[in-house]
Amino acid sequence: MEPKTKLTLDQVRGLATDVLTHSGYDAAHAGAIAGMLHRCQLDDCQSHGLFRLFMCAATMRDGKIDGAAAPRIAPSDTAIVRADARGGMSLLAVQAGMPLLIEKARVHGMAALTVNNCFHFSALWPEVEDLAGAGLAGLSMVPSHAWVAPAGGRRGTLGTNPLAFSWPRQGKTPFTFDFATSGFARGEIELYKRAGKQLPEGVAIDRDGNPTRDPQAALDGAMLTFGGHKGSALSIMIELMAGPLIDDLTSKESQAAAGADGTAPYHGQIILAFDPDQFSGGKADANDARAERLFADIVDQGARLPSQRRYAARARNLARGYVEISEGLHRDLQTLLE
Template identity: 40%
Template sequence: MADHSGALMRISFQALEQLLAAIFVRHGVSEANATILAGNCAGCERDGSLSHGLFRIPGYISSLKSGWVDGKAVPDIEDVGAAFMRVDARNGFAQPALAAAMPHLVDKVVASGVAVVAIRDSHHFSALWPDLEPLARSGLVALTMVSGLACVAPPGGRSAVFGTNPIAFATPVAGAHPLIYDFATSAMSNGDLRLAARAGHDVPLGTGVNASGELTGDPKAILAGGALLPFGGHKGAALSLMVEVLASALTGGQFSSEVDFSNHPGAETPKTGQIVIVIDPARGGNKLFAERVAKLMGSVRDAGQPRLPSDRRYRTREASERDGISLQTDTYEYLVSLSH
């Protein structure tokens, strides 16, 4: 998975998904979980979410090999109220845990107007938008947060206590793809930081501090004993704190600062928790909800914002579906070698 300047090829989503599923199964993931993880990872690559696409495969494998995460885990769902579900991911990945809750979740939201899924002991190693897109396509509004691995220092602080703690939000839009934002509450995602370090690019000042607590533009210095910073100063830090409260304290998962895989060399996937809050906008009594959101997006574009969240992702998806997903042949051969 190092940088190559080799020849490019195209692969269909289905072919990539099958190849990735074979890799996951080959490394100890159950068939059912492998299908979910492969669809997720291939979807990220297809949509240009590269920091959560194929780039993550070595980390998945390394974590599985270390014994830190259970690829065969069967999530345990507890129905604890008209609008509340708890899911014990049982040391497995978060996506199969959410998938197991999904049918009940939609039933609950439609019946009650809103529902919460609190997932704990789960490993989330991907983007959040794939978790929400199916909900928004069902006409629901959804918000999710996941805590991670401590790599973000609070503003004015000296040491890492927060994960990159992403937040994602999705809403239906009349006549268009759902609007989904998905961003790290750190100044940069860990994936992008690692991509910058690998490429030897500097990152903007304010992204993080070195091991001495000084601001630095060198991603390697941030990774080597330093820490990222929250985006937007104390406001971003407040959001990151909220993610720890909702995704860890409320679910019963570990805080980012409690993740300790020192006994599992090679482990990379943080075991924490995730919260998903889903609202039925029809219950708001506003039948024109999706039309209103479409109007809002029009106003924002008219005000001059050149690109809205998820615009680029859908454009990349369209191109990938038309032409196939662009891939270096070296990468393809590497993936094939992992699959058997």
Template identity: 45%
Template sequence: MQSVKMSLEEAHALAVRCLMQHGADEENARAVADIVTAAERDLCHSHGLFRIPGYVASLKSGKVNGKARPAVSDLAPSVVQVAGDGGFAPLALEVGRAALVERAKSNGIAALALNDIYHFAALWPETEALAEQGLAAFAFTAAFPYVVAPGGRTPIFGTNPMAFAWPRPGKHPMVFDQASSTMARGEIMIAARDGHSVPYGAGIDRNGKDTTDPKAILDGGAQLAFGGYKGAALAMMVELLVGALIGDKLSFEAKAADNGDGGPPVGGELIIALDPARFGDGAGFAAHADLLFERMLSDDGVRLPGDRRRKAREETARDGIHVQESLSRTLQELIGS
């Protein structure tokens, strides 16, 4: 398959130009481009430049406010809210981060509720940024209804990802990010685009039959939760945390409110940050955690979550990235060149 090579700086500039060409102001475009480029840097193509046409579609349709100005407020001593002003999530996350860090370090634990945002990215950047400031962090968000409940045929849950990061003073944080579905939606979309099959258990077709055809899953079928009812329970938990708890939309409510432009859903995100130094092990938490990590790594073939992404950063910083040729053409068309 043909591809176009570019540096990370070129990818970032291209993303900014696409977004600003279609209604985002410089601050919002830069924030989105930062997240998209981080995904490309980590070789997570399903959340990288692949997402830009969807971002642009939502700007062109008027669904998303490309000039959003998120606003921070306090709901409780350890609960911060960001009203997203109908914009993309990255700028809202930036605006709320400092307050979340301050509350977590003051109180030991704090939460950030983001409302009225459009989230279309990976979750690990927000938790990793907190771990780099010495905090353990969880992040949750929902999507459109793509995933069936156990025994069902009608999608009700989003892919509902969750991320967790653990600080390691003097070392890179341990970070994982996973959907509650067997596969991320973007991975299935890329498989369909490129003509690849997906693993058994990823989804069902419109007749409720298991399939490895990504197009059948996307065209009237549905995705499956990982681990059957166990993953579905986690998907339900995420719906409650980012919908009912913080007063935002459940996945099926987001779908009902959507204009079908192909862009991200409106909804919420919940981030919970903890200061390990404020809990029972005090300053010893890091060495204690490293006992676990060292025991894991002593088994040949085991790696810590996030290590692949960290290794990818070395590669892309040196060699740049490769963008599928058809996607490159689409992006060039979006900037009119």
């Protein structure tokens, strides 16, 4: 077990804000990004917590991002809120568009927030959970880089293309999932490589399109989607919905436009919101009880709802008032303040 450093929740936010400001993000962006990192760290979501400050700093050093971009929301009388991040990080644009998304979902019954021209590095669950917090069901998707081969293919075309969904539960943490449509995360393959371990079958192909269990061959080749041709079809849907539908880049285009290694991808995002009250004809309460019976039937047989580990970490960390990160990470983060 690696030695750990304890950070209070204020320290997490403070450290993130300091690094981001020092890196060149203005106060508005630093606040939006620090808020996201804080939420992930609170849930012990280490891969998307303070660790991501390296990517935020590298993206700024690379020079393409605008650390002071003011997002612009296009006027709209439809159910679509179009937010232009104008070359900044996605989070400030999402923050700017979210109140209007919620308002439009209540008016139209369903609504969408699209974010264009943004750098993107974050988990999707905090944004769909915010919708659940407003009593709405939320669904979000983004492309990434073309590291993933379609079913039956021989090279990377699709992104890791995550899909996140959240459903509001009265007086409870929402039902939430947020998963990559690749079988493995790219970072997991890196970990196998460092550990000198072979990959499981069926997660990657080499540069010639042949199945491989060698991590380096997989990194040189392509990952596969989860769930065979079904996962592949779903991943293509995500490319379309978060790319051509919203006038933004596919994973292949995003990769071609990418900066140096370790920088955030540049692509769009779509967030959909659904109002249970409008969809159910005003019977949201009765249907909340119906959804609870479904969840109970899942939990009663010993299965877990997605995100339960994250919610448990949140409750524990909130109660004790601090989170733990590895000492090594904490030490390395200090270098970003030099």
